[in-house]
Amino acid sequence: MREPLIPVVPMSHTAHIRSHRKPRRSASKLAMRAGVAGGVLSTLAVAGASGAANAAEPVTQTVELPTLTADLSAQVAQSADATEQTAADYQLRAERDAAAEKAAEEAKQDLAVAKKKAEAKKKAEAEAKRQAAADRASRSSDRTTLSASADVSAPASGSVATVISFLKAQVGDAYVMGGTGPNSWDCSGLVQAAFRQAGVDLPRVSGAQSTAGTQVSLSNVQVGDILYWGSAGSAYHVGVYIGNGQYLDAANPSKGVVIQDLSGYPATGAVRVL
Structure with missing residues (x-):
């Protein structure tokens, strides 16, 4: 099969x-x-x-x-830009913080300097006030001593009385620069004329008159002593002490020959001729 x-x-x-x-x-x-x-x-x-x-x-x-290659590239680029921008922002912030810190430090230093200057100025002002007060106290003491002792120690000499009498007779006369009398005077011209009455021949100008006799302290000044303003030998004004804290001088064109208080215009020094 x-x-x-x-x-x-x-x-x-x-x-x-x-x-x-x-x-x-x-x-x-x-x-x-x-x-x-x-x-x-x-x-x-x-x-x-x-x-x-x-x-x-x-x-x-x-x-x-x-198919998203192009889009992805764009995203990557955007991400890179964002990262770069963030870094720049951080950098800018860091620079601003550093600048702010530096400014704060400088402001702190400036404040410290200003505080020191203010303290120094305050101390200087306090010292100036203290010195001014001490000077005022010293001048006041000198004036008090001058006023208390002047008449007590005044000599009894007739020559001094002659000088003072002549000076008081000229009160009210005019002040004229270079004036030597009989009705107008400058400061040294009046002093020269007054002491001539007592037989003393003084130099013509203030500077020379301030060294014409014996220098005396203002605390020991006596009636008839010549007072001067400025330095001895280069004084710019002179007058004569008449007692009781007063002096007589040919002051200036507005006052003429007057009697004044030493408290209003303290003298620098004094010289004794008689």
Whole structure:
């Protein structure tokens, strides 16, 4: 008996290729991950054609490359720009903080210097006030001593009385620069004329008259002593002490020859001729 014949199905011309030996495959989908920095999904489409039950058709595979490459580049660029901007902001902030710290330090130093200057000024003002008070007290003491002792120690000499009498007779006369009388005088001209009445020949000018006799302190001044203002030898004004803290002089064009208090215009020194 013959064995039954088995039908022979013709093999596809691509069946001998390994990758094509996929009989009776229905249409399917394959997923494939692809992309850069975070993974961009791509789809692998596999298309298969249905055929006869006993035939295997070749399968075509298509791989779609990433399509977001341009967008991703833009994102990377934007990220880089943002990073650079952030760094610049940090740098600017750091520079501002450093500048603010420097300014605060300089302001602190300036404040310290100003405070020291203010303290120094305050001390200087206090010292000036103290010195002024001491000077006033000293002058007041000198004037008190002068007033108390002048008449007590006044000599009984008739020559002094002659000088004082002549001077008082000229009160009310005019002051004229270079005047030597009889009705107008300057300060040294009047003093020279007064002492001439007592037989004393004095120099003509104030500076020379301030050294014509014996220097005496203002605390020991006596009636008839010549008072001077300025330095001895270069005095700019002279008068004669008449007692009771007063002196007589040819003062100036507005006053003329007058009697004045030493408290209003303290003399610098005194010289005794008689």
